[in-house]
Amino acid sequence: MRRREFIKYGSALAAFTTASMSLPSLLSAQIAEEVPTGEEADFDLEIVDVDVELIDGSTVPMYAFCHAGQTPTIPGPILRVKQGSTVRIDVRNSSTRSHGFQIMGQDAAITAIAPHEGDGEDKIRIEFTATRPGSYLYVDGDNAPINRVLGLYGAFIVEPTNGFADAARQKPMPYAPAAATPAIKSLFSALGEATIGGQPARFPGKAWRPGREYIWIFNQIDPVLCRRIAAGENPTASEFQAQFHPRYFTINGLCGLDSAHDKATCPTGRVGEPALIRTMNAGLATHSPHIHGNHVFVLTESNNNGVPVYQESLNEHDVWTMQPMKTKDVLLPFTAPPDVPPAPWRMVQEKYPLRYPMHCHNEISQTSAGGSYPMGLVTDWHIDGPL
């Protein structure tokens, strides 16, 4: 059995950006977080060629990940592990092209897997220890950005082993207490409190609980380039970027009505059920997701290496910017919409569920194939009932 050598990368292989970052911020991402816990997480991934049916019924050739032998999806399967786990990922390439695999911000990358390599005894495997809890993009980093934008991307999630903002009061959070900022701990401690200091508080209801989360991954599709590449053309990265003209704008691979209907994409819940949303941009356009009904707290923002940086200041946005390869965790607090008149006003004639959209405000992304507003990067979220 031949094991391909692991390719380790730091700033050098994270080639999606040329901007530099300071050494202290690189180091701060690594503090005391690489202690292996002895837990193991094993995945068996496969890369395949697919045809993708778009919102208007047309199809384009793309690539996709799947759990080996199972149905391919775009984005690929969610890979979820615990901090400190030893993660082993076997990758087989059943596509007609050469591919790679890389998790941005983790110590995991492999390049140039030839077609049909890794599908026998001969495993192509990467193995690493999962660090810093948060949200990461995994991609085919080869031929960047082409293979990624053509469908080879997905979410790698690291959960804390003991993620409590306040363990005594049973206030979980999706990060480790030693590394989370005071502001993050304060926010998660405040969730579910009916009163603070004897006064009515902002977040009555429930604390956040692990699993109460959604993932939104954005991408754009240029059908002409997809077809040219499937027909055998090999544009360079700079040719691809110069010619990239997306006509479809996706959230979790879906557009418009399809994403608004997708249970995994459309957040639902009652007032007082805060939800974490892990947002990522696998594409080349800079998106400006805008949410109605509630602002979100921006909790983390990836640095230029894809490592999540826990925010010291939890700014509340109704629009947060998503540059290419950016990941941001945001908290949707699921409070009552704050700008309805206050009590004693009561909502009687208007009924639950309250439906609101979330859409990219660079409205070009709200189209598909040159029109069809709003069949683009949009979904809904629903407040199903009061506290």
Next chain:
Amino acid sequence: MVTINRPMFDPQEFDTFGCHPFENDPSTPDRIARQVYVERQVSSWNVNMKDGSQLQFWGFKDPTISGSDSPWPSKIIRVKQGQIFHCMFKPSKGAHTIHWHGIEPTPMNDGVGHTSFEVKSSYTYQWCAHQAGTYLYHCHKNTVLHFEMGMYGVLIIDPVTKSPDTNNPNYLYDPLPGDSAPGITAGAPYSAESILVFDDVDPRWHTLDHNAGMCGDDVGLDKFNPKYFLINGVHNGRTQTDAKTVTKATAGWNVMLRIANASYSRLHVTLPFNCYIVEVDGRPLRTNPAKGWFSSPKYMAAGSKLEVGVAQRYAIWVPKIAAGSHSITGNFHHWITNNKHADGTAIAKINAA
């Protein structure tokens, strides 16, 4: 080869989500007595562009004021935090809506067709802003086109209290006991105010029809090639002299600079003075755990760059502005390549004496 198929869908629902949104003229649900009342109607007119050409724009006019039919951006709306607000809206030339961008009312008052309805001939929007800050209002019908056509304006929610500093009597927000906002004077008191809305214009889009593309036709709304770059509707050849984009201030007093990006470009702004970001998207930056606020002002040294995302708003507090002419420079970059557009710079001024 495997095909990844679209999920199953109901064709009728597909139709009302996009092509034929629900149009209606309901009475305002759960209506109560108002404290502020404004009216808006839809109008269209021609605007003279930098090169002498004329383009059609659409916007919201205030029918109670004569001579206000060419408002681009649409007339600013300012109300106080906590006031019950009503806006009677009468579209014409087809259905439109008003979305109160950053304000979070019930869905009926949110102005989005596919989650409520589009206004056929008349509706009174109702909401009560709970937080002072910087907002927008805009049409949310075929938004990709109607926002580009100019159907937007600034909405400012002012605080209830006044600053005791007589030189800087205006607050951005009401400071509360328990607030912590390191670096700034609580409430960000100011004297002069500069409000800058950056926009870009693709002339081809201004020849399109109200419902262009909505029923599946390819009208090229994926191709946005902006040729004109403006602030507050003033083209970038005049923004350093026009009264709409030049603010007078008193040296040594504080200035509030509010910036919004109404373009479809990445907007990179260079700030010419030492200043603080004190509010984003209608939310002041301060910490007060009892209130559920966990943010802090951000210091920006002179020369700092700030990316303002599409439809984001930033309020920037300039303490004790120095005498001189200060240039606020906005560079418009392509949303995919991030290359600067040709002629894609617009500069506003704050002149302090």
